[in-house]
Amino acid sequence: MKIPKAWRLGISEMQIMPVLRHRPPSRRPLWIIVLVSLVCVSLIGAYVYPLRHYATCYFFDSSICSPFTQSLPPAPAKVLTDEEIAAYVVIRDILETPSLQSKNPKIAFMFLTPGSLPFEKLWEKFFLGHEERFSIYVHASKEKPEHESPLFLNRDIHSDEVVWGKISMVDAEKRLLANALEDTDNQHFVLLSDSCIPLHDFDYVYNYLMDTKVSFIDCFEDPGPHGTGRYSDGMSPEVEKKDFRKGAQWFSMKRQHALLVLADSLYYNKFKQFCKPGMHGRNCYADEHYLPTLFHMVDPNGIANWSVTHVDWSEGKWHPKAYKAQDVTFELLNNITSIDESIHVTSEGKKEVQQRPCLWNGVKRPCYLFARKFNPEALDNLMQHFSNYTTI
Ligand SMILES: *[C@@H]1O[C@H](CO)[C@@H](O)[C@H](O)[C@H]1NC(C)=O
Ligand SMILES: *[C@@H]1O[C@H](CO)[C@@H](O)[C@H](O)[C@H]1NC(C)=O
Numbered sequence: 001m002k003i004p005k006a007w008r009l010g011i012s013e014m015q016i017m018p019v020l021r022h023r024p025p026s027r028r029p030l031w032i033i034v035l036v037s038l039v040c041v042s043l044i045g046a047y048v049y050p051l052r053h054y055a056t057c058y059f060f061d062s063s064i065c066s067p068f069t070q071s072l073p074p075a076p077a078k079v080l081t082d083e084e085i086a087a088y089v090v091i092r093d094i095l096e097t098p099s100l101q102s103k104n105p106k107i108a109f110m111f112l113t114p115g116s117l118p119f120e121k122l123w124e125k126f127f128l129g130h131e132e133r134f135s136i137y138v139h140a141s142k143e144k145p146e147h148e149s150p151l152f153l154n155r156d157i158h159s160d161e162v163v164w165g166k167i168s169m170v171d172a173e174k175r176l177l178a179n180a181l182e183d184t185d186n187q188h189f190v191l192l193s194d195s196c197i198p199l200h201d202f203d204y205v206y207n208y209l210m211d212t213k214v215s216f217i218d219c220f221e222d223p224g225p226h227g228t229g230r231y232s233d234g235m236s237p238e239v240e241k242k243d244f245r246k247g248a249q250w251f252s253m254k255r256q257h258a259l260l261v262l263a264d265s266l267y268y269n270k271f272k273q274f275c276k277p278g279m280h281g282r283n284c285y286a287d288e289h290y291l292p293t294l295f296h297m298v299d300p301n302g303i304a305n306w307s308v309t310h311v312d313w314s315e316g317k318w319h320p321k322a323y324k325a326q327d328v329t330f331e332l333l334n335n336i337t338s339i340d341e342s343i344h345v346t347s348e349g350k351k352e353v354q355q356r357p358c359l360w361n362g363v364k365r366p367c368y369l370f371a372r373k374f375n376p377e378a379l380d381n382l383m384q385h386f387s388n389y390t391t392i
């Protein structure tokens, strides 16, 4: 890249300086020598400063480019392909350009569902009275939904088939993002499923998502078979094994990041080609790895590393716990809304538990705004408890 050239330029310019300093005394007046020295000092300064700045500004990591971290050692220069350079400049400029401002900022609620949404009536309770601050999008991949709430009428977008674990899942997410980005008032984008419910009232959710600069994308390093074990060498050199990450699919992201996801084709295509079920006898699921890995590489400090949608994996099965009607009690919902530490469990033999406080703008707060998976027949109990549990 250009960085090593800047190095060479800096060094050759600096080598001129000692020559000037050790010249034999001349008859020129002292002030000329002083002036020349001052110019030299500022030249050295001008070269040395950007040199340190850019040398540590390694690949995408905008955090490392921060003026507060300039003492980091220079990273080894990596030779980038044409596609990587193109991806680098596009992603860098998206991250450095403030997104479109809106006088009426909204949150886009994007529902990814096979068909009808069993909790429309619950969501209606959540949305009513806040009409100016949200928009709804529904991607129904199997059958045309029947809507029970007028808020969901005419909110279906063009959809396509979605196969669990395949890239078509990511394609559906991108379709939802593209439709939601059309409305420039949408500033934050939440992906939800048909089995998701809200855990707080609308104002709480709105302020939680809008009053922070990060996207809530789940991301952790799992060295085990269900994490890095799914990495395929075909992804290198663009995606290295050390950068491969895992996380739940249910994200919420700011506008800039939504744009970035649509702008990326290089990394998307790597996952499309090399992360799929049955790849070299292993199963890789693009929806669990693409976004965590992408954001870990390009903007690690721009994501919270946990998802605001709670799910209970503690039963250790292939699918998370699904709550039945009788499970839905005030105590259960109170328990979920009180959690303020995120938990990740690795999949290798020792099953390491990574537990971190949920820091919202630096303050420890409850982690979750939504929860899944709830069975459709839990609706009545949820409706009954809604005003109580959302005001905790
Ligand atoms: C998320 O994790 C990465 C390490 O993968 C870390 O650099 C970053 O600071 C974390 N984000 C936040 C908001 O703490
Ligand atoms: C709620 O949390 C308490 C304390 O951890 C636990 O004993 C209880 O079983 C939980 N209740 C439900 C319904 O999850």
Ligand SMILES: *[C@@H]1O[C@H](CO)[C@@H](O)[C@H](O)[C@H]1NC(C)=O
Pocket (backbone or CB within 6 Å): 330, 384, 385, 388
């Ligand atoms: C909701 O809370 C109120 C006051 O705390 C209580 O009287 C009422 O029984 C609760 N309702 C349910 C359904 O738990």
